[in-house]
Amino acid sequence: MSGEFELIDRITADLEVRDDVLLPVGDDAAVLRLSGDTVVTTDMLIENVHFKRQWSPARAVGRKAVAVNVSDVESMGARPSSVVVALAFPKDLDQAWVAEFEEGVKEECATAGVSLVGGDLSSAAIIAVCVTAIGDLEGRRPVTRSGANAGEVVAVCGRLGWSAGGLAVLQRGFRSPKELVAEHLTPTVPYGQGALASAAGATSMLDISDGLLADLGHLVERSDVGIDVETARVEIPEGVERVAAATGKPALGFVLAGGEDHALAATFRNEAVVPAGWTVVGSVNDSGKVTVDGVAWEGSTGWDHFG
Template structure:
């Protein structure tokens, strides 16, 4: 097995950083110069909980570890800047897995426009990747979950249901529909759209990680409002329909409660011209809780690690 410091040197060689970074890898800590308030989030991927090696190649795990974190920054309407990555893995893990993971991290950093500025490595029984992401508000107030008002409209940007369909396919030993499987392995976060929504006047926003209904439920609770989702305004992607037809799983359930979409959901004042690509899916009213087509939803609302 390759030594720790040699491995660190390999995975940090030739890192590219953006203009925010004053000091990167090689010291006890990195130094980043940001504008406005600093926004920080963290997310963890654990082998056999969030991914399986037989389902997700290392490169995809690396990309996903970045994507799920930067998506949270997008949901605050802020500008993502940098990440640090902590990776733990078994001592007998093939070093190529680590190389491929790090290549995936770098690839997603380029896509998201963030810099990898440090991290840590250790040994563990299973692979664990923990990323902390840093961004800034650029002088604007962050968009929280708590600002939705009665009369607002609800809109989403990104892919709903594909990740859930991909997971169902993988659980049954299939590698298709490819679009769904790839979306589960490496979600396509709508980078930059959090800031677009903020500039358009979003009153509340959230990253859809646990499922559309579950995450809109957080906005409902935080804002003290009721949210109704109109299913007629939701489109069913072809891969979702195909998985539903093959397995008997309801397509609408994947879209409403599948989770790991890493799309964005936001509320906007009534009359707002939605930014390009945002789709209206519901409305906010006085009251509490989530309804679907005006009635309580009978199925699962979404993912809960401890539920």
Template sequence: MAGGEFDMIRRITADLEQSPTTILGPGDDAAVLRLDGDAAVTTDMLVEGVHFRRNWTTPFQLGRKAIAVNVSDVEAMGAVPVSVVVALALPIGLEETWVDQFSAGVREECARSGVSLVGGDLSRSESITVCVTAIGEFRGSTPVTRGGAAPGEQVAVCGRLGWSSAGLTVLQRGFGSPKELVVEHQCPTVPYGQGRVAAAAGATAMMDVSDGLLADLGHLAEASRVAVDLETDAFAVTDAIARVCAATGKSPWGFILAGGEDHALVATFPADVALPEGWLRVGSVLEGEGLTVNALPWQGAAGWDHFAR
């Protein structure tokens, strides 16, 4: 890449818009932020060959996805996302246009999610790795953790479930349709703002659905020391997912309940709370431990595990 590291940094950070929380943005040893109350901080990586393939995902889509999957975790705490820093490791010989398009995707998703890019790092590597840290502020509210669910409460979700994993199945078969599923795998549609909405409505526990609904609910149930039962009648099987199932012989519940990289939100609410608009009741919190589906043990994988054998 012509121009070197510092020329690339200037191109990535040129004319970045900053929010009022940014006192000092890119260009110094660290950014300086003015936050309202406690802060939520999270980080996530996207590694070439593990989370994405260049022949399946454009650099613009990867830039958007890198921001989306991190900001989703801030949303899941009930915080207001405000800033991100992006660390990028690239192989020598990568086209300058790749960096420009990636940067455009980052800027696009920052605008969608309401965050400012305030800094980051660049390095050389054999393959592309993106690491993003996202920061949110609570503005006087209390964090919504995984450990607050109680028996008798309702389980609800907000966002698209199963679309990403169905899209991955389509790509693995060498096809590009249904396009809406493929696009969702390339970059998830995060329900921005809904974490704060859920917190204000009385959510007692909440998580980002990244490894699969069952897998992530398992973490929530363990942290809260409760059991959870999901009801498949509550979910709608979209026409696009039904078409993939018809072509592959797979069950839609493998996608909807155990598919990864959805980046929807799942939360528990007291039984007498009216769910906010956009949230769907899908199950119940019970005494005990573990997960069931329609009151029966789930047969099959519950979601993605990087180190499962």
């Protein structure tokens, strides 16, 4: 294994940065010039909690670490700008793992349109990744969880149920359907859609990470409204149907409560203003709770680390 500073030099070599980065890697901190208010978020990936090495290639872990953080920036209606990445790993970890991880980070940064502007390295008993993502509101107001109103519609953008289906497959020792497994390893974030939703007048928005119903519950609580999801409007992907049949679990449960989707959910004043690429799945009311087809959902609504 190379020393810490050799690793840093290799990771930061030939980094591409965007125009809003005034001072990139090389000093104690980076310097950015953003045109509007700044959005900041952070998230962690812990080995054997968020990923397993026997399932997840290092490149996929690097990509996922960036994706799940930038998704939160998108959910505020901001333009993603930059990330800093802190990585801790065992001293005896194969150097090739670290090299593939850094390539994954750079790949997802390019896909998301963000600059890698710093980070940290440390030794640890297991692999742990912490990413901080920064976004630029570019003069827009942030789209929060607290702006939904009764009479509006709820729409989603992204892939629901794919990640949960992929996890179910991996837990059974299989790797098919491949598209679901790939989605669990590296989520497909709808980059650019957060700002698009904001421009279309989204009244509230959030990242779907714990499961659609669980996360809509956060929106209901913050906005003091109710939400009803209409299952006739919810798409169930063919791969999810296959996994549901194989596991004996309801396909709808994967889509409504699976978690780790990193899609976006937002409320809009009416269906006419919902942007292309978004799907209306329900409506906002004043019930104070989340329902499915007008009744309470029986079963888990999503993931809870301490539940």
